Amino acid sequence: MDLIELAKAAVFGVVEGVTEWLPISSTGHMLLLNQFLTMDVSEEFWNMFLVVIQLGAILAVCVIFFGRLNPFSRKKDRGQRRDTWALWAKTVVACLPAAVIGIPLDDWMEANLGSPFVIAAALIVYGVAFIVIETARERRAERVAAELAARPAPRHLAAPEPAALSRSELADAGARVQSLEELDWKTAIGIGLFQVLSIVPGTSRSGSTIIGGLILGCKRTVVAEFTFFLAIPVMVGASGLRLVKYLLAGNVPTTMELAVLGTGCVVAFVVSLAVIRFLMDFVRRHDFKPFGWYRIALGVAVIAWFALH
Template identity: 60%
Template structure:
């Protein structure tokens, strides 16, 4: 096996591990990287690899949140197990919209939407959306503080603030994490389904699965922490399902096989994606408690503009 191909696979795993969890579009970045750094594999294998490599990233979620997601944990009592099963019910429910719409359109999207121009436009549009939503949340904060001062204890029922609610609005920086839903356990079924509907937007490459669901969570009243955490959980069935679909298509429909080289490329890419994802997820959970998503919005717009300019010049 050519070591250069393994290094390319490791680099793709690095890109996947970082971009899968940050709201900047992992698929978009992988497509863009593939434009400039080609693996010496068939087109069919590459299309499958760009999706299946996500399994490495999703295993990081399973490891980091194993207790939260394990209904059989001996550390949980009856109520804890019931709450965990309820959480899984919300996760499955939230996956349905994307599955119902995405599976029939998979071939169409792969043929017509997986290109640099679509990725660039999606990066820009949702970058603007992130900035607009965060500015809207900032403008809404004084009203939330005013409401907090009118109820016993200084905060509205169910609301969460990163700093004492009795503080003056000037004491709140842009990094305040607030929302009506402050714990994943308190996420209503209706809200979970609504977030799942936002996930449908991510079928367009460059949108970002995590980005679309985080935007949905913020608009539906979640704190940044809850929106991000539920996004991680929602990725588990989505990525396993997408990977299984791609594997079946590659083996059954495309007649693909796995030689030593292909297995090595898959293994290295998934392993690197797993390790990098462990770091990226921990970092993001700390970041969103104190900072807005505006920086990601700016990054998306700048990158999208560069990519769009490149493909327009190339065309």
């Protein structure tokens, strides 16, 4: 076993585990990292590894949200099981647009849109989108709060003072969809349509769905959770498709390559466990603007680096 190659695979696993769930583009980061840290594997294996390593990350979602996603749990009553099945149905239906559009374009996207400048442009454009959307939500919520505060209400109906909430919390308080149970079919499908944008490297699957959810009136925690659930069929399907294409092309991974893939998946799983919990805690109290600024800064840095080199 080549320990250096396994160490490289572990680094890619860390990057995958962190960037898959934060709205900053996992594929973009992996492609950029490959510019500086190249593994000693065949090109065919690398293209397969880049997608299949996501299975480690998606397993973390299944572990963390197992109780929420398990429709057979004995702890749930009939109504809760029905809600769980409905959530699964909305998740699967919301994934159809990405499957219908993304699968036929998979090879073309890989061949034509994997350049650092395309990735950088997507990072910047959607970084700006995060900042603009969050700012608009906060201003709209502040206007509504000001209007409500100007209307005297009976003491027994008094609500918490808007001033006690931060701007980001105020925006969430005014969201139309406050829980997954309130997520209707129209909104779920709309988020799925936004997910189609992620076929462009650098966009971020979670970034596109989160932006869609915010625009469609979802609370941050709701769209974050639904984004995690959407990842299950999308990433399992994408990984399975890429693995089948790899094997049908006559490729047979070496023992070392299997070890590299296993290492990457395991590390991505462990890191994802921590990152998912961090993101859910973060969005309860903060908005997505920091991720927008990060995307812009990274995009500018990428353009500067590759322009000079």
